[in-house]
Amino acid sequence: MSAAQVWIVDLALSRDQIERCDRVLDAAERARADRFLRPADRARFRASHAALRLILADALGVAPANVEFAVGPGGKPELAGAARGAADFNLSHSGARALIGLARDAAIGVDVEAVRPIPDALRIAAAHFAADEVSTLARAHRNVIAHSFFGLWTRKEAVVKALGSGLSLPLDRFSVSVPPEPPRLMRAAGDASWNLSGPWSLEELDCGAAHVATVAVRSADADITRHRLADDWPDHLG
Numbered sequence: 142m143s144a145a146q147v148w149i150v151d152l153a154l155s156r157d158q159i160e161r162c163d164r165v166l167d168a169a170e171r172a173r174a175d176r177f178l179r180p181a182d183r184a185r186f187r188a189s190h191a192a193l194r195l196i197l198a199d200a201l202g203v204a205p206a207n208v209e210f211a212v213g214p215g216g217k218p219e220l221a222g223a224a225r226g227a228a229d230f231n232l233s234h235s236g237a238r239a240l241i242g243l244a245r246d247a248a249i250g251v252d253v254e255a256v257r258p259i260p261d262a263l264r265i266a267a268a269h270f271a272a273d274e275v276s277t278l279a280r281a282h283r284n285v286i287a288h289s290f291f292g293l294w295t296r297k298e299a300v301v302k303a304l305g306s307g308l309s310l311p312l313d314r315f316s317v318s319v320p321p322e323p324p325r326l327m328r329a330a331g332d333a334s335w336n337l338s339g340p341w342s343l344e345e346l347d348c349g350a351a352h353v354a355t356v357a358v359r360s361a362d363a364d365i366t367r368h369r370l371a372d373d374w375p376d377h378l379g
């Protein structure tokens with residue numbers, strides 16, 4: 142059994158706090174932040190990456206500015222330098238909310254989405270998801286279809302993000318249960334490059350009524366604990 146932590150992070154920070162975040166980011170992160178046109182998006186990117194550094198630094202016993210990153214074959218960010226292979230982690234953000242997953246001995250993926258009206262949910266699902274998922278979603282009542290669609294979306298994204306495959310694994314190559322069913326991996330065909338076989342643990346995360354979120358850990362019966370960074374978290378960046 143693997144132990145995993147998931148952190149919920151509030152990204153709505155003051156100007157002073159954002160400046161504090163900036164001090165721990167590296168040149169690549171600052172350059173990526175600068176590419177956002179809207180100041181609010183720029184601030185959230187800086188905040189989410191500073192929060193990621195804070196959580197990883199705490200786990201690794203280093204300073205936030207000293208955490209080193211690399212990118213895996215499918216684009217998944219991973220630890221580099223002395224901490225290479227020490228843990229797997231994953232980040233997701235939606236609006237002012239971020240989720241950060243951390244697991245020592247298993248791959249982890251997290252995904253959070255804001256639930257919003259989606260009139261073409263079934264068309265999008267039919268174009269991207271697996272046939273068994275689409276037929277279950279088609280039976281959902283119209284009052285809950287947005288919730289089921291985004292719940293399903295986060296389940297699939299969390300699995301894909303744990304794998305690290307990014308856009309290279311077609312989403313119809315595996316299927317997950319559809320809300321309100323509890324989350325689980327149902328069919329794990331994968332493809333020649335991305336193999337999903339073996340046990341998985343999927344859990345929903347409570348991020349408030351306006352969001353849905355899933356964590357996926359590639360291990361049987363993972364012990365997943367939930368945490369929330371305190372409101373003054375940027376003060377702890379050093």
Ligand SMILES: CC(C)(COP(=O)(O)OP(=O)(O)OC[C@H]1O[C@@H](n2cnc3c(N)ncnc32)[C@H](O)[C@@H]1OP(=O)(O)O)[C@@H](O)C(=O)NCCC(=O)NCCS
Nearest residue numbers: 215216217218232233234252294297298302305306307308
């Ligand atoms: C990157 C990706 C995996 C997730 O993106 P998203 O859901 O738009 O955004 P999230 O906020 O949940 O996740 C973004 C974070 O995931 C991480 N990430 C990037 N590439 C990743 C990969 N290949 N695997 C795992 N994590 C990845 C990064 O930390 C990134 O944060 P950053 O951009 O601030 O550095 C997505 O672009 C993707 O490739 N999805 C493939 C599946 C798909 O098409 N899904 C559609 C509906 S199911």
